[in-house]
Amino acid sequence: MRLQHTDADEQFRTEWVAWLDANAPAPEEIAADPPRSSGYYPSWGRQWVNRLFDGGWLVPGWPPELGGRNATARQQLVYFEELCAHRLPRSTNWCAIPVVAPLLVGYATDEQRDRFLMPTMRAEISWCLGMSEPSAGSDLGGLRTRAVLDGDRFLVNGQKIWTSGALDSDWCVLFCRTDPDAPKHKGISCLLLDLTLPGVEVRPIDDLHGHPDLCEVFLTDVEVPAENLVGQLNGGWALTQASLAEERATLWIDQVQSGKRAVDALVELARGLGATSELGRCDERVRDIVAGLAIDARAGELLGYRGFHAQERGRSAPQQSLMKLYSSELIQRVTLAGGELLGPAGLHAGDHPAPDLGQGIGSGPSWLAQYLVTFALTIPGGTSDIQRNIIAERVLGLPRR
Ligand SMILES: Cc1cc2nc3c(=O)[nH]c(=O)nc-3n(C[C@H](O)[C@H](O)[C@H](O)COP(=O)(O)OP(=O)(O)OC[C@H]3O[C@@H](n4cnc5c(N)ncnc54)[C@H](O)[C@@H]3O)c2cc1C
Numbered sequence: 001m002r003l004q005h006t007d008a009d010e011q012f013r014t015e016w017v018a019w020l021d022a023n024a025p026a027p028e029e030i031a032a033d034p035p036r037s038s039g040y041y042p043s044w045g046r047q048w049v050n051r052l053f054d055g056g057w058l059v060p061g062w063p064p065e066l067g068g069r070n071a072t073a074r075q076q077l078v079y080f081e082e083l084c085a086h087r088l089p090r091s092t093n094w095c096a097i098p099v100v101a102p103l104l105v106g107y108a109t110d111e112q113r114d115r116f117l118m119p120t121m122r123a124e125i126s127w128c129l130g131m132s133e134p135s136a137g138s139d140l141g142g143l144r145t146r147a148v149l150d151g152d153r154f155l156v157n158g159q160k161i162w163t164s165g166a167l168d169s170d171w172c173v174l175f176c177r178t179d180p181d182a183p184k185h186k187g188i189s190c191l192l193l194d195l196t197l198p199g200v201e202v203r204p205i206d207d208l209h210g211h212p213d214l215c216e217v218f219l220t221d222v223e224v225p226a227e228n229l230v231g232q233l234n235g236g237w238a239l240t241q242a243s244l245a246e247e248r249a250t251l252w253i254d255q256v257q258s259g260k261r262a263v264d265a266l267v268e269l270a271r272g273l274g275a276t277s278e279l280g281r282c283d284e285r286v287r288d289i290v291a292g293l294a295i296d297a298r299a300g301e302l303l304g305y306r307g308f309h310a311q312e313r314g315r316s317a318p319q320q321s322l323m324k325l326y327s328s329e330l331i332q333r334v335t336l337a338g339g340e341l342l343g344p345a346g347l348h349a350g351d352h353p354a355p356d357l358g359q360g361i362g363s364g365p366s367w368l369a370q371y372l373v374t375f376a377l378t379i380p381g382g383t384s385d386i387q388r389n390i391i392a393e394r395v396l397g398l399p400r401r
Pocket residue numbers: 128129130131132133134135136137138139161162163164165214376377379380381382383384385386389
């Protein structure tokens with residue numbers, strides 16, 4: 001089921017799909033140089049971003065001079081549906097287009113926009129997002145990385161952690177404390193940090209499969225030009241909220257599609273096992289579990305459309321937190337069910353490798369390895385617990401903890 005679209009929206013879909021079919025990078029091209037991290041642009045990835053920009057398909061809701069075509073909200077939904085269905089990333093640098101570009105458009109000075117916006121939109125520079133610290137994740141307001149304004153530069157000292165793609169990024173959107181005496185949310189500023197500056201050290205942290213996407217970033221007496229301050233001095237909190245909102249706003253369609261893909265793979269697995277073992281088709285408990293998960297995937301999709309519809313009518317919708325929570329945990333439940341269905345074989349890829357779920361999750365070697373990797377989906381952009389707090393307070397009206 002989809003939302004009821006107008007003829008103009010369906011025409012938009014047809015045009016977009018035809019364009020994708022004619023211009024998308026070939027699977028062999030992607031396989032020859034896969035994105036090794038979320039800060040890395042393979043040569044096909046740079047070309048892809050530029051092709052999207054020139055075709056007016058990079059940010060369809062924006063005007064043509066910014067790589068768009070003034071698409072309506074509903075057309076943008078169609079855009080993401082088809083992009084996910086084609087399993088293509090818009091950009092291999094995860095935060096450049098959905099987080100950094102809107103931040104520059106919304107808060108940067110004219111000079112900063114002239115310097116950074118087009119190189120970002122043209123994939124000439126790649127970005128990472130420096131928010132989390134060892135003792136400031138969910139409680140981002142507690143961040144301690146210190147930036148002291150000294151004439152025409154900030155002197156920056158501190159440490160960031162879980163910085164996705166930092167090893168391959170050129171620049172970092174860095175949130176630092178500029179007024180230690182102000183209430184914690186009021187003393188934060190946002191700086192654009194050149195990662196090649198002296199005093200910056202990026203150390204990768206291997207994930208379960210040995211991919212060094214997440215990094216620690218150590219900052220020792222780093223001199224950042226004062227002109228790299230974005231927004232107001234000590235006014236960075238508003239920017240942290242804007243970037244997280246962008247991140248959550250684009251996650252749900254992707255996660256809904258990944259959930260559906262995971263369920264499809266589980267159905268295939270159960271069918272295959274049913275033909276060869278006592279499990280699968282023969283076992284009513286397995287049928288119940290698979291059918292329940294398929295229903296949940298469908299319900300998640302409808303929940304997303306419902307929230308979108310409400311937002312379109314100007315009503316506030318809790319869809320972003322609901323969708324982030326629901327779809328990330330659904331993918332977890334599906335991969336766990338696949339692992340349990342396989343029994344000990346769920347520990348090895350063998351004849352039943354885990355499905356590729358996109359979203360940078362890639363394909364784990366086995367269903368149970370994939371299950372462990374999916375925990376990563378429930379953390380960034382606000383953990384599941386934080387989403388539950390938001391839903392409890394803002395949707396159900398429960399008292400704050
Ligand atoms: C794959 C991945 C990519 C990431 N990319 C980036 C990135 O690019 N840039 C960046 O800055 N950060 C990034 N992060 C970090 C991420 O934003 C933090 O991990 C997240 O905010 C949680 O913070 P934390 O790890 O410090 O955990 P904590 O905040 O210490 O939380 C620990 C546990 O306590 C729970 N908890 C905390 N507070 C509450 C509360 N108030 N109520 C109930 N439960 C609570 C949490 O849910 C969690 O289970 C990434 C993380 C992951 C996993």
